[in-house]
Amino acid sequence: MKTTGVTGWETAVLDGGPADGLRMKVSDRPRVIQVTCPCRVEGAPQGLRAEGVYVYRRDYGVDSEPLRYGFDIASP
Template structure:
């Protein structure tokens, strides 16, 4: 928190998986991030959407930066 009591933003990097190298700004260092990617469907009406969900977990071993590693075992 800063001197005014507001939460501070931090830059994190995603390591591995479909979002490898992506940098994002976070507050409060969550333990898990969920990244979704829209998938094409063959629904002619376009009324339903489908997304692939990928899980990234905070890597506590890395001390030099805030890093999240791809968890390929998570659904």
């Protein structure tokens, strides 16, 4: 298998979910983008934190910028 490294940076936009409309630069057109969002924790020990994890999957029907990633509602 031949690896070619980074092919360049492209603009991507997230569609739906908590990061709807967020634009970013991605390299090598990743299949999945993971977004985390801090959660409030009450009465937690010092240093403990919690984050919500959201998954966005690439829309393969879009071949030009901006690439589109749709919110995966079934993701953990």
